[in-house]
Amino acid sequence: MFIRKIGVIGRTYRHLNRYRQILAILFKYGFGDLVDTLKIEQYLEIGLQMISRKRREQVEKLTRAERVRIALEELGPTFVKLGQILSTRPDLIPVEFIQELSKLQDHVHSFPYAEVKQIIESELGASLGDVFQRFDQTPLAAASLGQVHRAQLADGEEVVVKVQRPGIHKTIEVDLEIMLHLASLMERHLKGWDLHRPTKIVEEFAHTLERELDYNIEASHIERFAKQFMGDQTIYVPKVYRDTTTTRVLTMEYVGGIKASEIDQLQLASLDQKEIAHRGADLILKQIFDYGFFHADPHPGNIFILPNNVICYLDFGMMGRIDRQTREDFADLVMNIVSRDEGKVADALLKLTLWEDEPDRSTLERELGEFMDLHFYRPLKELELGKLLRQLLDMASKHRLRVPPDLFLMLKALSTVESLGSSLDPDFDITTHAAPSIRRIQRERLHPRRVAADMFDTGAEIVSLVKEIPRELRDILKQVRQGKVKLEFEHRGLEPMLTTHARISNRIAFAIVLASLVIGSSLIALADIPPKWYGIPVIGLAGFLLAGVMGFWLLISILRRGKM
Template identity: 40%
Template sequence: MATPDRLVVALEELGPTFIKLGQLLSTRPDILPRQYITALARLQDDAPPVATDDVRTILEQELGASPDVVFSTFVDTPLASASIGQAHAATLHDGTSVVVKVRRPGVVAQVQEDLEILQNLAHQASRNWAALDDYNVEAVVSTFAATLRAELDYLAEGRNAERFARNFSHATGIHIPKIYWSTTTSRVLTMERIYGQRIDDKQVTNLPLADRDRLATTAATAAAKMIFEDGFFHADPHPGNLFVEATGRIGLIDFGMAGEVDEQLRKQLGKLLLAFSRNDPDRISRALLGLSVNRTATDRGRLRQDVARFMQQYQGRNLGEIRIAPLITEILTILRTHHIQLPSGIAMLTKMVIMTEGMGVGLNPGFNLGEVLNPTPGGWL
């Protein structure tokens, strides 16, 4: 196998922490060459089911009674099983359909040990390998560790869900499930069950084009709102986390991985989008340097030349006519060439934007995220 493929196999064998690290790195062309990005994008967070007796033991320990007592019904066969936890269908005593997420036994200790190893490796590498000076590897691993630790705590996920629910309380096209706190702990999460089809199911992708375009626009507009209005975004909007309900609403699930965009970063991103919308290499270069946390001097003239050469392919086209994912990938590649660091937290934001556009194109090949993000009067900026 080629080296990138061997890396994928190694990460899968190492388990959940390293699978998630690989998924994060698959969105960082500013750190890794294209062949590694392509290989890492294949990583899937699937895992064999937890034994039924273990699930029931955890529920009894956390909720104080057997799931057959706590819930009106509880289905032992999981709806889904991933590296951190698995989901089960259940019914509350008032008849409400819910999903109960149960954290895998032993996963916290395993993840904590893995993160300690990663942080030690990052520290040693940064001290002893000069080639890493431009990549702030310790910050990347630190941000990843904080995100993954938060994902282990279902109380934090429940609070994230309620924050999203408040932010989208007036959005008719987005449905955030309710959290049931009386049967929620750090190891167990009970939420309203979302009924519908995955957004990439054939029943959805075979809908009339107008319906598919509406769904893509709804999801993309929600993403833009999270970034530019709320400063709080869902960091894992893959198709398995978006369901199209019978009413046409999009139900959003899985809130363990969320990111924040502070006001200064929102302003810098706005300047960058505005520069792209005007196809202005000087402004783009300045905006990229404004985002940078680089510790070394940058040849601004050469950066401007590389950006101008790159932007020639978009000459005469506005942002609404440009695919965002390839644009981000190429810009991050230029940043890697110039050893320019971006804030460590921008990796999740990049991942979210790329996933959102991929979802939109899957629904409508003519969809363009740039049309939603385009900084026009009355828009997001």
């Protein structure tokens, strides 16, 4: 993982310019209150004074959610990606923010063909002409992490080549380190946010981005996906060309089709919209319940429809994984909701989520009952299953039940496919499609062979645990004898005092340097050292000017804090 915590040197030299850009955009869109609450000025004392706090006049007409979206788009690719991830997390942000963040778009320009050529030749170790018969200089599409060009291999195969944007790794690395610092400030200064563990969210986000930046991983995703659906005539998975794929270059088969969102084009091609909707639902359910490995971003732009209503997924950078136990617990959750059993729904929620202190069971069951009364007594075709399940998990998060990120990705994928299916077929009902898969999972769990295997695994774990107990006890006693057992104490309230002390020390050091500069410049002026300007030594004059700027800067810093 390329994220690391920001130290004093990084904050002063490596990140200062980017930090200033971020803060300027936050002020521009009316988030100065957040900057003040997080006490960022304590960490960026030098340089913050030069940032304008004036917000744009147009901002007054926008909602806070709209301002967040526009600010993230202006902050660049790393923040856009973060916003897109947060749009799948109703446990973290309100619904109006989720709706707005789902509109996030990459506003990026394509990078020059010369850089594309240089990256490909550097990665493949051969000239572009040796690898490709034809390479279109104009990209088919440009995104925040890379862009896609159509080409033809030396053997005549039509392909698309995804090339990573130059310098993007370094940009993301700096942004992630700043994000981690901001997340730590949120935990410290924003009431209630420590429960959401924003630093953990940033670390998970960094891991996701790191994998997206390695095109070899995406190639492996495509190959695994193709293996899952080998022999399935309802889906087509593009071929990957490994010989021309590296960490920064991905070459895959060119597939011509119609985007699933282009309803008019589907009708002109005489494709069956109802069949496409049903196949799309069956495919996502197979990915989740049969394989536990699914396309986490199946929006219409990433789905092409081929002749005979065949579905083709594109862009395998973001994939989700659900283990067998989670699939079974999720199946229990849905079936217990359908049977309207609050107690069993609560049991399933507690199995699906992570928690430190078990919530008030009676309150949880009462709220679950009210939720089901509100939503699940309507006809099935009126239910938006993915959306309702996300709302249910949002409610669970209010009881301090933490939902694993992949579970939210799964629900987002379900919601996206459900929305697409409804646009293709007004009578589409994903609940009816999901029921057989859920019932099959429950039957398989009770199969004698499965029960026997589970009992054997449990027995093996017990035997292993019993064997480990003597060794663990021996290690504990050994540490006690060696005096290695430690007690940790936390002195709360010490941090503000340390921060104030650090600020005072910085000002004293700054003042000493300033005084030294004045004294040194005076000695140089008295020594009459050439070169001179109007009889005054130039070096001495430059020292006086620099001292004046530094002194003015220090004075502004003190006045802004209201203390002399």
